[in-house]
Amino acid sequence: MTAIKAVEVSHLTKKFGHQTVVNDISFDVQPGEVFGLLGPNGAGKTTTLRMMTTLLKADTGQVKIFGHDTIKEGRLARSMFGLTGQYASVDADISARENLMIFSRLNGLSRQAAKQRTAELLAEFSLEHAADDPLKNFSGGMRRRLDLAVSLITRPALIFLDEPTTGLDPRTRTQMWETIRQLVRQGSTVLLTTQYLDEADALADRLAVIDHGKLVKVGTPAELKQQVGGTKLVFTVSERAQVATAVRVLAPQVTTAVQQIGQQLQISLNQLSQLAPILAAINQAKIEISQLSVQEPSLDDVFMTLTVGKN
Numbered sequence: 001m002t003a004i005k006a007v008e009v010s011h012l013t014k015k016f017g018h019q020t021v022v023n024d025i026s027f028d029v030q031p032g033e034v035f036g037l038l039g040p041n042g043a044g045k046t047t048t049l050r051m052m053t054t055l056l057k058a059d060t061g062q063v064k065i066f067g068h069d070t071i072k073e074g075r076l077a078r079s080m081f082g083l084t085g086q087y088a089s090v091d092a093d094i095s096a097r098e099n100l101m102i103f104s105r106l107n108g109l110s111r112q113a114a115k116q117r118t119a120e121l122l123a124e125f126s127l128e129h130a131a132d133d134p135l136k137n138f139s140g141g142m143r144r145r146l147d148l149a150v151s152l153i154t155r156p157a158l159i160f161l162d163e164p165t166t167g168l169d170p171r172t173r174t175q176m177w178e179t180i181r182q183l184v185r186q187g188s189t190v191l192l193t194t195q196y197l198d199e200a201d202a203l204a205d206r207l208a209v210i211d212h213g214k215l216v217k218v219g220t221p222a223e224l225k226q227q228v229g230g231t232k233l234v235f236t237v238s239e240r241a242q243v244a245t246a247v248r249v250l251a252p253q254v255t256t257a258v259q260q261i262g263q264q265l266q267i268s269l270n271q272l273s274q275l276a277p278i279l280a281a282i283n284q285a286k287i288e289i290s291q292l293s294v295q296e297p298s299l300d301d302v303f304m305t306l307t308v309g310k311n
């Protein structure tokens with residue numbers, strides 16, 4: 001028997017007018033996995049998510065949630081996931097507690113059960129101190145945490161998050177990442193969308209890269225970055241006369257050729273452990289260097305490599 005997938009997306013397509021914004025997308029998400037949909041503005045991430053969560057009807061294609069077809073078994077499929085949208089669905093004029101109560105009641109909880117779940121979620125998301133303030137006074141990070149709390153009222157096994165950290169400051173962003181990791185530790189499956197490679201890298205077990213509505217590639221973050229050349233060591237040789245010596249000295253330390261642009265040298269690193277011997281060799285040859293940096297491939301690099309000639 002094959003294990004049931006948390007999500008199975010087959011050949012999803014959506015057109016708005018003449019524009020095909022989701023174009024024959026298929027992928028699977030395993031239970032317990034964090035799966036990322038990575039793509040730039042307008043790639044079709046939200047549209048894909050809206051079709052998966054039955055907010056939008058697909059032109060063609062099929063979505064199954066834990067084996068249940070979202071069209072034929074819509075009610076059952078919907079009962080298995082929570083959704084946190086890109087734009088807040090909560091009411092800003094009332095408090096966090098009131099919002100959680102209302103959504104709990106809408107989800108069919110009794111008054112008593114709603115009260116208890118609201119208290120649990122306020123505690124879990126560190127919102128107790130501001131529970132009775134109107135949301136107008138909340139920071140962006142607090143709003144996002146409340147959004148997420150609302151989508152967890154029914155303890156869904158699967159959670160969809162649309163750009164959970166866009167617009168948050170770095171510290172709040174890191175907190176949100178920790179919250180998401182905790183959900184996964186508690187056994188949830190998470191499908192999130194993001195425009196950021198570092199976020200996908202930090203959270204996702206596997207990624208689907210989408211661009212112009214097409215699925216470009218599915219793989220682990222490591223596989224993706226490997227494909228775009230992985231991590232690079234970049235530095236400048238201070239003396240022009242020493243550049244050739246530097247290239248010669250480094251040759252035995254590297255697996256791909258040292259790239260030279262003027263006095264700048266670039267080396268692809270397979271592992272960070274290569275760094276120490278490289279720097280030792282430079283030091284030993286008494287070569288002076290400056291502007292040393294270790295660079296991760298950016299989202300731009302990924303898209304440049306993966307989408308060339310495909311549009």
Ligand SMILES: Nc1ncnc2c1ncn2[C@@H]1O[C@H](COP(=O)(O)OP(=O)(O)OP(=O)(O)O)[C@@H](O)[C@H]1O
Nearest residue numbers: 016021039040041042043044045046047048086195
């Ligand atoms: N209801 C709609 N009617 C017409 N066009 C739409 C509609 N919704 C989305 N689109 C278009 O579909 C394309 C994909 O939009 P979508 O919101 O799915 O992108 P996204 O990947 O979520 O982008 P972002 O990172 O900006 O949120 C865009 O060109 C958008 O303008």
Ligand SMILES: [Mg+2]
Nearest residue numbers: 045046047086
């Ligand atoms: Mg979007």
